[in-house]
Amino acid sequence: MLKLTQVSLWRNGKTVLDGVSADAPLSQLISLLGMNSAGKSSLLSVVAGELSPGGGEISFDGLNLSLVPTEQLARRRAFLPQSSKLNAEFNVREVALLGAAPFAEIALGKLQGLIDSVLRLCDLYELAEHPYPRLSAGEQRRTQLARVLVQACAAAAQTPALLLLDEPTAYLDPYHQHVLLAGLHQLVRTLPLSVVASLQDVNLAFAYTDQTWLLRQGRLVAAGPSREILSPAQLNRVFPLNVGSSTEALFFSLPGA
Template sequence: MLIGRDLHWRFGGRRLLDGVSLTLRPGELHAVLGVNGAGKSTLLKLLAGDLHPSEGEVLLNQRPMRAWSLRQRARLRAVLPQGDNLRFAFSAREVVALGRQAAVSGSPAEEAALIDAALADADVLPLAERSYLQLSGGERQRVQLARVLAQLSQPPAREPVPGYLLLDEPTAALDLAHQHACMALLRRKLADGLGVLAVLHDINLAGRYADTVSLLHQGRMLAQGTPSEVLRPELLGRAYGSNLRFLPVGDPQRPHFDIAVADPD
């Protein structure tokens, strides 16, 4: 498991995260929701080991995150950050192959097959030989998703090792069809023993695809549990502001909302 216990993070004299705990289990998709500045990306970076908490601890498979070397971490968890800073004219295939640098464990043919499988999963195999810099924003996002999938892939003959995908707004640059394709792909990957944490802005994607949800507000955990426990109009109103109205529709176990701007007084 990947566990964050009582995590605090301070920067520039400000407390950006205040006593947040979260457990990510293999075979689980956990969505993290909240407004901009709620602490979602900070929480992801702490869980990834890219930041060290001011207080609290992060455990990766029962060992403190700091006890794992960078190479060991790269074999157990993969991170898809916000934004895209790659400015080299690599092909899409070469970008995905970068995900295998710390994880090479098979023959050249096996490694090539893992890269092709990740490209196919993310629906970018036809773009494999294209320059990354010539791709659209959504295509680049899918190539980066393929990269982190490849990072945690293993040759078929190897014994599976639980791994964790930490994704910061993986659907942000995607069109509607690819948003759902991305989330459906992440759910399929749970069968491989992966645990998936996704920072999302779309509460309806979280309601449809997540097993568990964390709702952050001003650096604190407002609610945590199943979608039906967390995605409730009163909690969402506290998190997102009283100027929005959340109108439930459909299955209460898989909450879905029509969202409207409240009428001014």
């Protein structure tokens, strides 16, 4: 599993992460929720190795991630940041293929089969030959998702793997948001893969994720099964809104409304 122990981060004299401790079990989809500047992106970047923590320890499958060489880390974890720039005239399939770069030993035929499966999961199979720069923002986002999914699936075919997604549903229409989360929900049940994804839509987290971490001002205020954590009482600790619920959805209103 992924284990965070008292992870802290300071930037320009400001506390960005304050003693975050949490576990992400293998074969589960974890949502990371909180307001803007709560520390979600920073936490994912620290776990991914893009930022060095100011304190604490991060381990996955018994490995201290801060001690794992970059080449080995690329074979254990994949990371999708909030934005991914690519100006080359690659088509969708070629961008997805970039995710397999750390796995030169995989036979081409097997690799193409993996890419086909990922493109279908991301609803990109019919766009496989389209040039990346000519895609819409949502299609480009799904293509970048396909790239990191190829990396994560290739890793999980050999050893337990970790997938980190920073707002993966950004630019996606409601249909493709549900397609993506349903696909991730199924993927973690078929592979030894832990997925941690920051989300903006609480109802998507409620519907598809196994666990939820709630961040507020760099502190983890709640963590556990999504059906328990995504309750009005817990959400009201993080969002300055009145949160109510029905049996199937959560509703937000301004205080006093």
